Amino acid sequence: MSYLKRIIYNCKQATYLIEKKSVGSISFRETIELRIHLFGCGFCRLFSKQSHVINEMVKELFRSSEVPAARLEDDFKKELQERIEEELNK
Secondary structure (H helix, E strand, O other): OOHHHHHHOOHHHHHHHHHHHHHOOOOHHHHHHHHHHHHHOHHHHHHHHHHHHHHHHHHHHHHHOOOOOOOOOHHHHHHHHHHHHHHHOO
């Protein structure tokens, strides 16, 4: 299998790069590989959007949380779900 085909058909590597990018930074080569893969893979584009939305909501949760809680309230869970769906439908 050629190098380009390995990039195009490797969703596992793409999801790894998406998460690595959200935590820190990725190299120029990894950026190009990810862009090539995302250009042709709708599933990984959707995963990338979902991952971004979830990460932002978790960051917001920790910033806005006054009292540390071990369990989320049901209303808050419902609001998060609605916001995720709203972001994905854009």
